Amino acid sequence: MRLALFDQDRLGLVNGDHLVDVTELLAGPGPYGPAGPLQRHIERGGALPADLSDLSGLPRVPLADAKLEAPLPRPGKIVGAPVNYLDHKAEMAYPTSIAELGVFLKANSSVIGPGQDVLLPYRDLRTDQEGELAVVIGRTARHVPAADALSYVFGYSCLLDITVRSTEDRSTRKSFDTFTPLGPWITTADEVPDPDALELRCAVAGEERQRTSTADLIFGVAELVAYTSSVMTLHPGDVIATGTPAGVGPIRHGDRITVDIERIGRLEVGVDGTRATPYAERPGRRARTAD
Structure with a gap:
């Protein structure tokens, strides 16, 4: 699985040529602070939902249109x-x-x-x-x-x-x-x-x-x-x-x-x-x- 930060605090799962917005699914509700939602997800244990096979109900963004950020913009060290x-x-x-x-x-x-x-x-x-x-x-x-x-x-x-x-x-x-x-x-x-x-x-x-x-x-x-x-x-x-x-x-x-x-x-x-x-x-x- 590839997880990207995009468009100011959105967490995306790379799925082919699209990003599936899994922000709330993996990181819970915001705000996430300067460390971002992926840091929150990792701190929560980094576990994945039992079933990620159906992502059809989640927002999708073409990867080419997304503004990617550093996935961990403020790591602890x-x-x-x-x-x-x-x-x-x-x-x-x-x-x-x-x-x-x-x-x-x-x-x-x-x-x-x-x-x-x-x-x-x-x-x-x-x-x-x-x-x-x-x-x-x-x-x-x-x-x-x-x-x-x-x-x-x-x-x-x-x-x-x-x-x-x-x-x-x-x-x-x-x-x-x-x-x-x-x-x-x-x-x-x-x-x-x-x-x-x-x-x-x-x-x-x-x-x-x-x-x-x-x-x-x-x-x-x-x-x-x-x-x-x-x-x-x-x-x-x-x-x-x-x-x-x-x-x-x-x-x-x-x-x-x-x-x-x-x-x-x-x-x-x-x-x-x-x-x-x-x-x-x-x-x-x-x-x-x-x-």
Whole structure:
């Protein structure tokens, strides 16, 4: 099942070339707040009605006419997995991988949805695309063994971990507003029998930059959920970005970025650099000196 957020707080079940409006059926009555109705559905257990075979009585919207939003516009937290592919480790000449680095956090305010624009913050620093598989947690997880970890997953999505190549900490460089495109929907875990066997492709301006299989992850999905839950409690609706393969590169004003993941979907966003400023003019750029 694929669940999408559309047209301002409506929850849709993707059914062929239409969205079936299942907002009240799955999330109950609104309002849903900034986290949206899918978050409500996941927090309520993510269970489906006993019979979804007859959807004829529910409103339908052509998928082509719907304005898709990020399926989880305000997740509780976004956990990133740095250097989780060996080819990316070699590409960036990192001496360490996730095994030594652990995980990091991104601001949940950095999330945008399909069709929106990544806003470049600086005109004179490189900003890169990083295509990734996103894991959405379905129930509270703490010290979960890897053998049971996939049972804590609600579903999967496509994600871009946009990154400025500056000197700041990862959480700063990756947390600018618009730096976590997510979508176009959440594909529930029952549709993905093996999340460690998915083809991932990422293209910028029509040129393919990244192609991999999630089989090449250093920490596979189950191990990543288990490890992360040993550090912090994971709550329903939390998102784990599983890491990016080799092929990261600069994005520029006017580019279109796409991430395609087998069984999951295709996410496309634009790039806008019209409001970018020089790095030297950022707030706090000058160190204070004693009088």
